[in-house]
Amino acid sequence: xxxxxxxxxxxxxxxxxxxxxxxxxxxxxxxxxxxxxxxxxxxxxxxxxxxxxxxxxxxxxxxxxxxxxxxxxxxxxxxxxxxxxxxxxxxxxxxxxxxxxxxxxxxxxxxxxxxxxxxxxxxxxxxxxxxxxxxxxxxxxxxxxxxxxxxxxxxxxxxxxxxxxxxxxxxxxxxxxxxxxxxxxxxxxxxxxxxxxxxxxxxxxxxxxxxxxxxxxxxxxxxxxxxxxxxxxxxxxxxxxxxxxxxxxxxxxxxxxxxxxxxxxxxxxxxxxxxxxxxxxxxxxxxxxxxxxxxxxxxxxxxxxxxxxxxxxxxxxxxx
Ligand SMILES: [Zn+2]
Numbered sequence: 086x087x088x089x090x091x092x093x094x095x096x097x098x099x100x101x102x103x104x105x106x107x108x109x110x111x112x113x114x115x116x117x118x119x120x121x122x123x124x125x126x127x128x129x130x131x132x133x134x135x136x137x138x139x140x141x142x143x144x145x146x147x148x149x150x151x152x153x154x155x156x157x158x159x160x161x162x163x164x165x166x167x168x169x170x171x172x173x174x175x176x177x178x179x180x181x182x183x184x185x186x187x188x189x190x191x192x193x194x195x196x197x198x199x200x201x202x203x204x205x206x207x208x209x210x211x212x213x214x215x216x217x218x219x220x221x222x223x224x225x226x227x228x229x230x231x232x233x234x235x236x237x238x239x240x241x242x243x244x245x246x247x248x249x250x251x252x253x254x255x256x257x258x259x260x261x262x263x264x265x266x267x268x269x270x271x272x273x274x275x276x277x278x279x280x281x282x283x284x285x286x287x288x289x290x291x292x293x294x295x296x297x298x299x300x301x302x303x304x305x306x307x308x309x310x311x312x313x314x315x316x317x318x319x320x321x322x323x324x325x326x327x328x329x330x331x332x333x334x335x336x337x338x339x340x341x342x343x344x345x346x347x348x349x350x351x352x353x354x355x356x357x358x359x360x361x362x363x364x365x366x367x368x369x370x371x372x373x374x375x376x377x378x379x380x381x382x383x384x385x386x387x388x389x390x391x392x393x394x395x396x397x398x399x400x401x402x403x404x405x
Contacts, residue, residue: 087232088230088231088232088233088294088297088298089228089229089230089231089232090138091293091294091297092224092230092286092289092291092294093136093138093139093224093225094138095291095292095293095294096138096142096221096224096225096289096290096291097138097141097142097225099221099289099290099291101214101215101217101218102214103211103214104150105210105211105212105214105215106211106214106215106217106218107146107149107150107218108150108190108191108209108215109209109210109215109216109218109219109222110142110146110218110219110221110222111143111146111147111150111191111222112191112192112193112209112219112222113218113219113220113221113222113223113225113226114132114139114142114143114146114222114225114226115130115132115143115191115193116193116248117222117223117226117227117243117244117248117252118132118133118134118139118226118227119131119132119133120133121188121193126181127176127181128176128181128184128185128188129174129175129176129184130174130175130176130184130187131172131173131174131175132155132171132172132173133170133171133172134170134171134226135162135168135169135170135171136171136225136226137169137171138225139171139225139226140157140171140173142222142225143155143173144157144173147175150190151183151186151187153175153176153183153187155173155174155175156173156174156175157171157172157173158171158172158174159171159172160172175187191209192206192208192209206219206251206254206255216255216258216259217288217289217290219252219255220252220255220256220285220288220289221289221290223241223252223255224241224285224289227241227242227243228240228241228242229242230282230286233279233282233297233298233301233302233305234301234305236277237277237278237279237282238275238276238277238282239275239276239282239285240273240274240275240276241273241274241275242268242271242272242273243271243272243273243274244271244272245272246272248272249265249272249274252274253265253274256274256276256285259284259285259288260284261276261281261284261285262276262278262281263275263276263281264276264277279302279305282298283295283298283299283302286298325366329359329363329364331391332359332387332390332391333359333360333363334394335390335391335393335394335395336356336359336360336390336394337360338394338397338398339356339390339393339394339397340356340360342397343393343397345357348390348393351374351386352386352389352390352393354374354375355370355374355383355386355387355390356390358370358373358374359387367380367383367384367387368380368383370383371383
């Protein structure tokens with residue numbers, strides 16, 4: 086099973102404690118994968134989903150909150166993959182009143198086009214607990230999350246602009262920085278940061294998935310840190326080696342074209358030590374001097390030697 090379906094099957098068994106929470110969760114499901122049909126004085130809510138988890142959750146929630154049974158039909162999608170599609174219908178003529186009450190409780194309104202619209206998302210929430218439940222319902226119906234071993238990515242695919250805006254507002258009210266884009270006529274809300282995905286798993290109540298996610302995240306961070314450190318050390322080392330190679334070239338040029346013995350004694354000693362110990366660090370070279378000098382003293386001498394080599398190369402002949 087993918088990481089995403091593991092999260093969903095965990096969320097299937099996760100319920101808000103209070104009725105206001107489970108109504109929020111149910112509303113998210115209706116809002117994100119449902120439609121309202123009114124025909125011949127009959128109101129019907131239809132939920133269509135390829136995910137059996139969503140179907141089961143909705144079935145349970147509507148029974149729990151309104152004591153209404155759904156009828157379920159399963160059909161094959163017309164696409165090549167032939168996935169199962171679960172269609173849950175709620176409502177018949179005799180239940181018009183209870184259906185109106187359900188819509189009112191869920192702050193849902195329906196327009197002439199049969200579309201659903203959440204009237205006032207803020208009115209739906211009794212407290213923070215309901216916002217969490219709404220995100221859980223939204224994730225079940227329209228969310229997915231990558232395996233943390235790959236890139237960090239969580240997304241919600243939403244059909245219309247209003248639902249996108251509302252859901253983003255709820256998510257971001259928890260200090261999460263979700264963004265949205267339009268992809269193939271859908272609105273996609275996405276979160277890219279590991280820590281924020283982890284926060285959202287916690288908010289939705291997917292605690293087992295959260296622990297697995299965090300374990301992988303810690304390992305990945307450790308691996309990255311080690312790599313970064315190795316890269317950094319390698320970079321420093323190659324900088325040191327490049328510098329030493331240049332110093333040796335300069336010293337050999339002076340030796341062959343001028344003579345090391347003609348250099349001031351301190352520079353001569355430094356040059357000979359560098360030739361004898363090409364791998365020594367500046368600090369080590371400094372310690373070989375009599376009297377010893379510090380790292381910056383050796384650095385200064387080596388600069389001086391390079392300047393002399395440069396003057397010789399440029400053919401000035403005059404050594405200051
Ligand atoms: Zn609540």
